[in-house]
Amino acid sequence: MAESGPPIAAIAAALRRERQRAGLTLSEVARRAGIAKSTLSQLEAGTGNPSIETLWALGVALGVPFSQLVDPPTSQVRVVRADARTTFHADRADFAATLLSAGDHPARRDLYVMTLEPGSARMADPHIPGSVEHIVVAAGRLRTGPTDAPIELGTGDYASFRGDVPHCYEALVPGTWAVLMMEHH
Amino acid sequence: MAESGPPIAAIAAALRRERQRAGLTLSEVARRAGIAKSTLSQLEAGTGNPSIETLWALGVALGVPFSQLVDPPTSQVRVVRADARTTFHADRADFAATLLSAGDHPARRDLYVMTLEPGSARMADPHIPGSVEHIVVAAGRLRTGPTDAPIELGTGDYASFRGDVPHCYEALVPGTWAVLMMEHH
DNA sequence: CACACTCGTTCGGCTTGACGAACGCGCCGT
DNA sequence: ACGGCGCGTTCGTCAAGCCGAACGAGTGTG
Numbered sequence: 001m002a003e004s005g006p007p008i009a010a011i012a013a014a015l016r017r018e019r020q021r022a023g024l025t026l027s028e029v030a031r032r033a034g035i036a037k038s039t040l041s042q043l044e045a046g047t048g049n050p051s052i053e054t055l056w057a058l059g060v061a062l063g064v065p066f067s068q069l070v071d072p073p074t075s076q077v078r079v080v081r082a083d084a085r086t087t088f089h090a091d092r093a094d095f096a097a098t099l100l101s102a103g104d105h106p107a108r109r110d111l112y113v114m115t116l117e118p119g120s121a122r123m124a125d126p127h128i129p130g131s132v133e134h135i136v137v138a139a140g141r142l143r144t145g146p147t148d149a150p151i152e153l154g155t156g157d158y159a160s161f162r163g164d165v166p167h168c169y170e171a172l173v174p175g176t177w178a179v180l181m182m183e184h185h
Numbered sequence: 186m187a188e189s190g191p192p193i194a195a196i197a198a199a200l201r202r203e204r205q206r207a208g209l210t211l212s213e214v215a216r217r218a219g220i221a222k223s224t225l226s227q228l229e230a231g232t233g234n235p236s237i238e239t240l241w242a243l244g245v246a247l248g249v250p251f252s253q254l255v256d257p258p259t260s261q262v263r264v265v266r267a268d269a270r271t272t273f274h275a276d277r278a279d280f281a282a283t284l285l286s287a288g289d290h291p292a293r294r295d296l297y298v299m300t301l302e303p304g305s306a307r308m309a310d311p312h313i314p315g316s317v318e319h320i321v322v323a324a325g326r327l328r329t330g331p332t333d334a335p336i337e338l339g340t341g342d343y344a345s346f347r348g349d350v351p352h353c354y355e356a357l358v359p360g361t362w363a364v365l366m367m368e369h370h
Numbered sequence: 371c372a373c374a375c376t377c378g379t380t381c382g383g384c385t386t387g388a389c390g391a392a393c394g395c396g397c398c399g400t
Numbered sequence: 401a402c403g404g405c406g407c408g409t410t411c412g413t414c415a416a417g418c419c420g421a422a423c424g425a426g427t428g429t430g
Contacts, residue, residue: 070255
């Protein structure tokens with residue numbers, strides 16, 4: 001994929017699209033972002049190369065995540081908010097993990113496939129210090145991450161987080177499964 | 186996404202961290218990115234406010250998704266959305282690989298998401314001796330393995346093989362994608 | 371019709387990011 | 401010790417981003 005092209009054109013389009021979607025005027029957005037409207041005008045025209053601070057301010061003003069401005073409109077996966085009902089407990093029939101590959105002796109990394117069905121969240125106790133978990137959702141929707149700050153992932157999404165704090169996994173739709181790499185340092 | 190302070194300090198830290206993770210020198214990264222090393226030096230020092238083009242070039246040079254550079258480590262969770270991947274190293278239109286996580290310096294392991302469309306097979310040259318590849322097919326069907334002895338994988342199947350011999354990847358149905366872990370010893 | 375208002379673009383200036391060159395430092399070989 | 405080399409920082413210059421102000425276009429109101 002010839003990605004090398006600077007995403008400025010895509011940013012220009014995204015800025016205008018998001019602004020119009022919010023029903024805001026160019027002047028209003030510039031005012032909220034604290035930048036000159038002339039600057040915003042040029043950016044929407046595709047002229048120029050905004051600085052991080054400028055683009056960040058625009059993202060805040062538009063109420064749009066930063067990454068949504070810089071990424072081409074490939075987006076199909078959406079994050080759906082759901083209630084964060086966390087019930088305690090452990091192994092159930094609606095959860096299964098298969099070890100695919102284990103690391104060499106001073107345990108380095110293990111690769112799993114994990115399948116889950118909607119229901120109560122599975123809570124995991126902290127692992128040894130320094131361990132890190134990497135998850136790619138293959139299908140479905142998964143809420144995972146540290147117990148106090150879980151993240152919702154859709155198909156194709158990736159997340160990594162520390163494994164030495166309490167964390168959880170919870171399927172949000174049937175047929176959810178994910179690839180899990182557990183890393184020990 | 187937490188929209189507070191300008192993420193410049195976080196970017197500075199991320200740039201330096203990712204650079205030494207890759208075991209690269211400041212000069213080398215600047216050369217690959219096509220920017221002056223003085224610029225990179227100042228960015229890593231937290232002085233300045235890079236333009237989008239500059240930061241994008243650095244993301245490509247470091248092999249790091251763009252969002253990973255701008256997302257402040259608000260939580261310990263790092264997320265790469267399926268619609269927010271920065272893709273590189275693509276020499277064909279029907280193949281794309283995204284680096285999700287890279288190992289520490291004497292390269293240990295890298296985690297990719299790979300998307301393919303049916304067509305001619307993609308041939309991969311041998312990597313450094315001792316490297317091993319692990320693949321889990323998330324959707325579709327994939328023929329992969331050593332060039333002289335490929336195997337077919339269906340959704341959910343897993344395979345690992347040596348990466349230091351010629352090998353190939355070929356999607357058999359549209360919409361095929363897989364999680365790929367590349368391990369170097 | 372004139373007026374007041376707003377939207378978005380264009381025009382000088384000031385500020386700042388990006389560059390190349392030179393510098394100090396550490397680390398090899400001879 | 402002495403050069404030679406590569407790394408990372410600092411300095412001076414130039415281009416470009418950002419800004420405020422002024423400009424034409426469109427609209428509604430007395």
